[in-house]
Amino acid sequence: MAILPITKLGHPILRRPAQPVDLMTINTKKFHALMTDMIDTMYAARGVGIAAPQVGVDLQLAIINHSDTPFSIINPRILHRSFRSATSEEGCLSLPGVFGSVRRPVSVTVSYIDHNGTERTVEESGLVARVFQHEIDHLNGLLFIHRMKVPPKDLGVP
Ligand SMILES: [Zn+2]
Known part of the structure; x- marks a missing residue:
């Protein structure tokens, strides 16, 4: 178990699409340790x-x-986004002290592989749908400031 250092705005890994996980690695000790460490860090x-x-x-x-x-x-993967959207305040561990209003679909249907390697499809709405979208944006190299109509100027958004 470990608390990992969190990458901050300006680190290039935050701005590029992440690599797909090889399904063979999901049941390894190393991958489970990573998931545990990420939970502890969160x-x-x-x-x-x-x-x-x-x-x-x-x-x-x-x-x-x-x-x-x-x-x-x-x-x-986001399979479906609701037509209805809502605006709410978001923050991010990679942008400490920065908050902003982001408009997102109210509900989404998402397919993913779980910690056991089982494929799942869920429909979520409200806060958890927003968290799904925020985290999936991270995996595509996007931060919430890139979804803001007027991003905070002093950040020099890359
Ligand atoms: Zn974030």
């Missing part, structure tokens, strides 16, 4: 989610903390 930083690039790992893996029950999403 809790230590009081986040509601964390993506592998945020701990310097170039893989399509993220943790989502739903009702204090964290779970892994691996190689996720």
Whole structure:
């Protein structure tokens, strides 16, 4: 178990698409240790989610903390986005102290591989749908500031 250093805005890993996880590696000790470390790191930083690039790992893996029950999403794909959208304030562990209003679809259907290697498809709405979208953005090299109508100027958004 370890608390990993979190990559911050300006680190190139945050701005490029992450590599798909090879399904053969999911049941390895190393991969399970990474998932455990990411959960510990997320809790230590009081986040509601964390993506592998945020701990310097170039893989399509993220943790989502739903009702204090964290779970892994691996190689996720958004299959459907609701037409209805809503604006809400977001922050990010990679941009400490930065918050901004982001408009996103209210609900999404997502397919992903879970921590056991089982494929799942879920439809989520509300806060958890927002966390799914925020973390999947990370796996595509996007940060919430790139979704803002008017990104904060002083960040020099790369
Ligand atoms: Zn984030």
